[in-house]
Amino acid sequence: MIPSALSPTVGVGFKPEHYEGIAAAPGPLGFIEIHAENYMGEGGMPHAMLERLRPDYALSIHGVGLSIGGAGPLDQDHLQRLKILCDRYQPQSFSEHLAWSTHAGAFLNDLLPLPYTEETLSHIIRHIDEVQTVLNRQMLLENPSTYLRFDESTIPETEFLNLIAQRTGCGLLLDINNVFVSSTNHQLDPRAYLTAFPLSYVGEIHLGGHNEDTDDEGAVLLIDAHGSPTADSVWALYAETLAKTGPIATLIEWDNEVPAWPVLRAEVERANALLAPSLAQHAA
Template identity: 60%
Template sequence: MPPSPARHTALPAAPGVGYKPQHYAQILDTPGPVRWLEIHAENYMGDGGRPLAQLRALAERFPISVHGVGLSIGGEAPLDAAHLARLEHLLGWLAPARFSEHLAWSTHDGAFLNDLLPLPYTDATLTRVVDHIDRVQEVLGRQMLLENPSSYLAFAESTWDEPAFLQEIARRSGCGLLLDVNNVFVSAVNLGFTPQSYIDAFPLDLVEELHIGGHDTDEDDHGAPLLIDSHGRAVADPVWALLDHTLARSGPKPVLIEWDTDVPDWPVLAEEARRAEEALARPRLAA
């Protein structure tokens, strides 16, 4: 195996984007304000070929954050040992700056469900999630970050609110947190709470990454607004405003632009990164 890329041990408090292969040459030639990249782990668990060669080249230039979507951290079954071994191999040679996963579940009776499904926020769920995170961090030999979900329903049996639940997971496991600002906005509209109050209650000192992305607007069966976390369009203005609110409280953090479907040409994505760069500058100017 070729040598590992140059090791970047931290993400800068600057804009990053989710890497898409069609942007490879432009990212190298004209990155603009983009200072780091995110990849989805499951896309790079093969043995070789152009995807891994391109990833190695990018990792020489940019810090990489690896985002997992398949561990099923909240699932009732034990973690998939084979999947975890593939993840360990990827992170071993890539040596990324960060690794993150979702507060969700996606497996049942050996089947993988192509969605990130919600959890009731109970003591039993808390214990299970912490146990799974402990296992992940033990195998990987590194801290992981846990991301808040986008929600479309709330469980009647929940006894914790989401910010407190995530804070307690981090306290017990030692994991860090990834705050997806678009997910907060989506959940707030769908569940009927104020997104700013969620941010104000969130343990921002534990946050290592911020994410923003686009969402689709729909209606539920009763005609009420329903937002879908699609990652398929530009970031909406209310989400930019919520990012400003977050950065004013947290100070500058790494900010990722997520755009995973209907992916635009590079100049469009670079312009979203430029807006994130402007948002990051505002708290510094205010200080």
């Protein structure tokens, strides 16, 4: 099984509109991440761009449609499409989400939440075993941002992820913005979540922006919108996490209202400024 092994550099979620900017001045960028489903067409511009960038950058393939947290069996056609993509581009990492998105043949196009129980745990473990066997790769599983919690849940999310990693050998993708969003939404302390998180399994960190709203009771409700810069509070949690883990590959996610390349590049430089000292310290 090929391990997920992204070097500790800073990457961005690749958008075609940034192709010229990246090609003209590679600068601080260490890797690019693509949403797998956008590269499942047979040919054309998406593959032409990726073929051109691939020799110069490490690659992370990030799936958003496999529905690993679903109750039903995995979509075998989709799993095969992922295999074809991974075989073609040989990414340094493949990752997916602790969420579901397909039900009864309908793809709902969102990362939906699930209760954490012995039953859902066993389903997810079976799905991840299957993914890793078919792809012949270790995958990373990402913690979700959630707006609801369920009375049915019997296992805390951090322990749920820990058990999955222990029993499948998968790694974890720690989305620190998601930690902040979920913790705020459920009136929990994000630092307590990170203290409980099994950091030794983390192979990649995600950073991104969120929006602020309020729920029916007037409590703060954060939305994982990926349409703005990473919040200062999330940067602070990132720095604290690096101090515990040492350097880890870090991605800036900005999927909506995509800014001009210099704006995104400034976010990459901000992450580099925190990652570089961690690298130096680690090397010393």
